[in-house]
Amino acid sequence: MAARQEVQLVAKKLAKQVQFVAINCWWSQGKCRRVNHFYKYPIIHLFYRRFGPIEYKGPFVAGYVESFILRVMTPLTYLPSRDAVLEFLSCHEPRVVGFFQFNSSPQPPGYTTFLASALQALKRDFRGVVRFGVVTNRRVAEAISLKEDESVYLHRRFNSSLVFPRWERNFTSRAVCNWVFEHHESVLRWLQPPGTKSWLLEHELTKGAALLLFLPHDPLVSEPDGLLRQVADVALRYHSCDAQSQRLTSSVPCCHSVLAPDSTAWCDVCPTSSARCSARPALQSASERFCLHLHCRSFALSYSPLSQHSACCGKFHPQLSNNSKTKEAPSRMQNLTSSTVTSSSDALKGLGCQTNKTLRFYVLDMELNWPLAVRLGAPGKGNSSSWRHRQAGAQGDGSFAAIVNLKDEVHYVLQRTPAATLTESLEAFIMNFSAPYSLLRRHLVGEEPREHQVTHQNRSQQQQQQHEPPPPLITELTTSSFLPFVMDVEKDVLLFYYTQWCGFCSVLNHVLIQLARLLQRHSGVTLARVNVARNDLPWEFMVDRVPSILFFPRYRKELSVKFPDDLPITLPNLLRFILKHSGSLPDTDKPSPTGATDASGPGSAVLRAELEALQREVRTLHHARELLSQQLAQLWRDNRKLRLDARGMEAQNAELRREQRDLEERRREKSRQLAEALRRLRELADASQNLLNQNALLRMVLRALKETAEPEVVEEMQGEAEAGAEHPAPPAGSHLAS
Numbered sequence: 001m002a003a004r005q006e007v008q009l010v011a012k013k014l015a016k017q018v019q020f021v022a023i024n025c026w027w028s029q030g031k032c033r034r035v036n037h038f039y040k041y042p043i044i045h046l047f048y049r050r051f052g053p054i055e056y057k058g059p060f061v062a063g064y065v066e067s068f069i070l071r072v073m074t075p076l077t078y079l080p081s082r083d084a085v086l087e088f089l090s091c092h093e094p095r096v097v098g099f100f101q102f103n104s105s106p107q108p109p110g111y112t113t114f115l116a117s118a119l120q121a122l123k124r125d126f127r128g129v130v131r132f133g134v135v136t137n138r139r140v141a142e143a144i145s146l147k148e149d150e151s152v153y154l155h156r157r158f159n160s161s162l163v164f165p166r167w168e169r170n171f172t173s174r175a176v177c178n179w180v181f182e183h184h185e186s187v188l189r190w191l192q193p194p195g196t197k198s199w200l201l202e203h204e205l206t207k208g209a210a211l212l213l214f215l216p217h218d219p220l221v222s223e224p225d226g227l228l229r230q231v232a233d234v235a236l237r238y239h240s241c242d243a244q245s246q247r248l249t250s251s252v253p254c255c256h257s258v259l260a261p262d263s264t265a266w267c268d269v270c271p272t273s274s275a276r277c278s279a280r281p282a283l284q285s286a287s288e289r290f291c292l293h294l295h296c297r298s299f300a301l302s303y304s305p306l307s308q309h310s311a312c313c314g315k316f317h318p319q320l321s322n323n324s325k326t327k328e329a330p331s332r333m334q335n336l337t338s339s340t341v342t343s344s345s346d347a348l349k350g351l352g353c354q355t356n357k358t359l360r361f362y363v364l365d366m367e368l369n370w371p372l373a374v375r376l377g378a379p380g381k382g383n384s385s386s387w388r389h390r391q392a393g394a395q396g397d398g399s400f401a402a403i404v405n406l407k408d409e410v411h412y413v414l415q416r417t418p419a420a421t422l423t424e425s426l427e428a429f430i431m432n433f434s435a436p437y438s439l440l441r442r443h444l445v446g447e448e449p450r451e452h453q454v455t456h457q458n459r460s461q462q463q464q465q466q467h468e469p470p471p472p473l474i475t476e477l478t479t480s481s482f483l484p485f486v487m488d489v490e491k492d493v494l495l496f497y498y499t500q501w502c503g504f505c506s507v508l509n510h511v512l513i514q515l516a517r518l519l520q521r522h523s524g525v526t527l528a529r530v531n532v533a534r535n536d537l538p539w540e541f542m543v544d545r546v547p548s549i550l551f552f553p554r555y556r557k558e559l560s561v562k563f564p565d566d567l568p569i570t571l572p573n574l575l576r577f578i579l580k581h582s583g584s585l586p587d588t589d590k591p592s593p594t595g596a597t598d599a600s601g602p603g604s605a606v607l608r609a610e611l612e613a614l615q616r617e618v619r620t621l622h623h624a625r626e627l628l629s630q631q632l633a634q635l636w637r638d639n640r641k642l643r644l645d646a647r648g649m650e651a652q653n654a655e656l657r658r659e660q661r662d663l664e665e666r667r668r669e670k671s672r673q674l675a676e677a678l679r680r681l682r683e684l685a686d687a688s689q690n691l692l693n694q695n696a697l698l699r700m701v702l703r704a705l706k707e708t709a710e711p712e713v714v715e716e717m718q719g720e721a722e723a724g725a726e727h728p729a730p731p732a733g734s735h736l737a738s
Contacts, residue, residue, distance in 0.1 A: 003042045003060035010066045018069060046072050051119050058126040059192060059368055067219040071128040075118035079133045082143045089144070089155045091224070092232035094130045094184035097153040099141040110150035116173030117152075121180065127190055127219075130180060152176060156185045158239060187235040188228075191362050193369065204362065205406040211359045211430070214366040214373045214400040227399055228363070230423045234348070235361045238430060241353035348427050355434045359403065366398065376402045377413040377443045401426065402443070403433055412440040446479035446535030473516035475528040479535045485528060486541075486552055492582045494574075496529040497548040505547045508569055515574050524554070525582060549574075551581050 011020040025032040025041070042060070045053035046069065054072060058064045079085045079097065089095050098114040111134070118132035135141045144153050144161075150171075152164035162183055169175045191212075193200055204210060215227050224232065352358045366373065378400045399422060401414035412433065416425045432439045474496075477485055486493050496512060498505035516527045530537070532546065543550070549563035561581050567573055 006060050006062040006065060007042075007044070009062040010069065013066065014069060017073065048072055048075070048119055051116060054119060054123050056126055061219075061368070063219045064126075068122070068126050068128075070220075072119065072122055075122065075132060076115060077131060077133040079135050079140065080137070082140055085133070085135065085140060085143050088131075088133050091131075092157075092187055092236055094180070094186060095155045096130060096132045096180055096184075097135055097144060097146070097155065098132065099135045099138075099146040099149065099151045099153070101138070101149050102136055108150060110171065113171060113173050113176065114152065117176035117180070120173050120177035124177070124181065129186070129190065130184060154180055154183060156183070157187075157236065158185055158241065187239050188232055188361050188363050191364050191369075193372065202406075204360070205404055207360060208407070209357055209359050209403060209405040209433075211361050212376065212402050212404060213361070213363050214369060214378070215363060216367065216398040217363075217365045227422060230421070231361070231363065231426065234423055234426045234430070237349045238359070238361075239350075239352045241350045348431060351430065351434055357405075357434055359430060359433070366400065373400050373402075375445070376400075376404070376411060377445070401429065403429070403440075410442045413443045444479045444536035444538075473520065473527070474512060475526065477528050477530040477535070479537065482530060482535070482537055482541070487557055489555055489557065492525045492554050492578070493552040494525065494527050494578060495550045495552065496527070497532050497543050497546050497550070498529055499531060499533040499546050501533070502546050508547055511569060511571055511574070514571050518571075518575070519578075525578060549577075551577065553581055 007020070011018075014020075023032050024030065025036060025038060025043070027033060044056035044065070046056065047053055056065065056068050058068060076098075077088065079088055085097065088097070096118075098111075100108045100111045100114065102108065102111075114132070114134065121130050121132065122128055135146070138147075141147070141151075144155070146153055146163070154162045154164070156162065164171070164176060164179055169179065189204075191200065191204065213231055215231070217228075218225070364372070370378075402411055403414075404411040412429075414425060414429045416422075420428075429440075475485065477495075486495060494515075496508075512527060512529070519525045519527065532543070543562075545565075547569070549569065550560055551563070552560045561577075563569070563574075563577055
């Protein structure tokens with residue numbers, strides 16, 4: 001449903017160019033469910049004419065989806081001139097150029113294959129990092145040394161550019177795409193973790209040290225922005241391995257001239273073929289001892305093979321006057337150093353080929369991967385979703401950089417100054433990491449910035465001044481509070497190492513709580529725990545397994561002891577372990593000179609006090625048990641009385657139910673009798689109605705006879721009618737009635 005809203009935004013924008021169709025592939029009777037076997041939803045497929053489907057594998061964000069659709073719509077870039085070709089190839093991303101002449105036919109045969117290969121590349125990479133361009137003019141193609149028609153050119157910066165070998169491989173779209181991805185060079189790689197369980201980061205970080213750069217990115221911008229250009233420039237110079245040899249073979253070597261302390265001799269110091277340019281102070285201190293020898297020799301600034309230098313020394317001419325000598329030295333220094341001082345950007349060139357700590361450059365979209373940046377050390381809250389909060393947590397330009405070395409289990413965070421640019425900061429960051437003795441400070445996960453630590457300390461002091469809260473039974477430590485707490489010489493510290501995913505650690509919580517309650521009255525022993533999954537600790541304080549328990553005795557922190565692994569972690573064992581190594585609770589098992597156990601030591605007093613406290617708790621429990629027994633007896637009596645009352649109520653209810661049944665039967669009998677009486681009344685009413693009808697009919701007949709018959713007949717009929725009125729008519733079924 002979330003992806004549907006994003007796709008609808010793109011559909012409204014590109015409705016006139018692209019046809020959008022939604023298919024319910026979850027319907028079991030549909031053709032989509034029978035043909036396809038998808039492992040997740042949603043799935044976006046694009047069809048370019050008859051080519052497809054091209055599956056979109058990027059994030060379901062409107063900008064990225066629209067960018068992917070636009071790249072599929074225009075997979076090729078037309079290059080009409082040499083300037084367009086040079087500008088197309090100047091980008092740091094891989095570029096492929098195809099030369100096809102449209103003179104002989106409106107569409108050469110190889111052009112369709114080249115177009116399909118560009119679409120095949122979009123199948124592999126939804127970002128379209130490898131861009132494909134097409135040249136139709138022979139003169140323009142000669143700018144990149146393409147002379148044959150239907151040629152494919154792969155531009156590379158560090159190695160020789162290649163032309164697709166049609167005599168070795170079949171000229172098909174899949175073959176061209178495979179050839180491009182096998183031989184292309186990439187100094188920057190975009191990473192997009194899917195947000196679920198994935199091996200993407202581990203697969204890349206296991207290759208070596210990685211420089212992760214989190215940058216704000218707009219996928220709808222076709223050309224790289226300023227920040228990405230700066231990063232790409234640094235990466236290109238870092239991987240330019242041929243730049244070092246060109247610099248060493250040039251007419252002006254990276255040399256320095258230094259003077260002896262008494263200004264009577266000079267030395268020209270130059271790096272060897274495998275060394276880097278060094279700063280003047282380091283060369284000054286290292287080469288002063290060679291200025292007394294009038295010959296050339298080699299020396300090393302350190303144990304690194306990158307620090308080999310050669311020094312050629314000599315003395316000033318003795319016949320020269322003091323004035324000429326003083327003029328010769330400054331002039332020599334000025335002539336040699338004015339043209340030989342190199343910048344940090346020159347020292348960065350080819351650095352990736354001169355050290356074993358080669359970096360891989362990765363770029364991530366900060367808007368989509370901000371939680372990962374926070375876990376690596378970006379300042380700010382990880383659950384902050386607004387872009388303003390994220391920019392406040394990142395650097396001034398919205399970027400964040402970190403070097404992750406998975407092999408050494410360390411990573412470093414770039415700390416930028418407001419005055420330095422991103423390029424200068426990255427150059428210094430990379431050179432400090434590549435130095436034989438790195439000056440970078442390891443970043444510890446869980447460590448708060450210094451300003452946050454100061455603010456937290458001030459806040460805690462204010463709270464302590466207002467009211468003194470009770471100390472916790474077990475203190476939770478972090479990276480920032482670990483060393484000050486553990487190294488407190490006035491306390492014995494029992495430290496428990498755990499993680500949130502350790503099942504055995506959670507089982508031991510009740511043991512630690514009982515131990516903390518026993519030692520709560522003694523301020524000399526403190527229990528603490530640290531989550532090693534969320535807090536990085538110095539190497540000397542790390543453990544190889546969890547749960548683990550270490551004890552740091554007071555005044556003897558260097559004699560820390562680990563709880564034996566083969567001993568069960570129980571309350572008695574922990575008490576013996578603490579009493580044995582504690583400085584505030586001496587061991588009670590130490591034998592006295594007479595051979596008996598010393599029962600008057602401080603340890604015995606502690607145990608005696610604990611025993612008395614346990615006895616008081618037992619007496620309290622006994623008293624509580626008596627009260628509970630009395631309450632249970634009263635409850636039993638009340639329960640028995642309630643059961644008797646319930647039985648009486650059940651008998652009354654049974655009697656009431658019988659009376660209710662009798663009343664129900666009587667009601668039914670009365671109802672039956674009333675129904676019978678009602679039926680009889682209805683029959684009488686019907687008979688009365690019939691008599692009335694017959695009487696009315698007779699009257700009508702008499703009236704008719706009066707009008708038509710003779711008076712004697714009428715009188716006779718009237719007399720019969722009056723006689724019939726005096727004597728009731730027979731039943732309706734008789735002959736006279738009919």
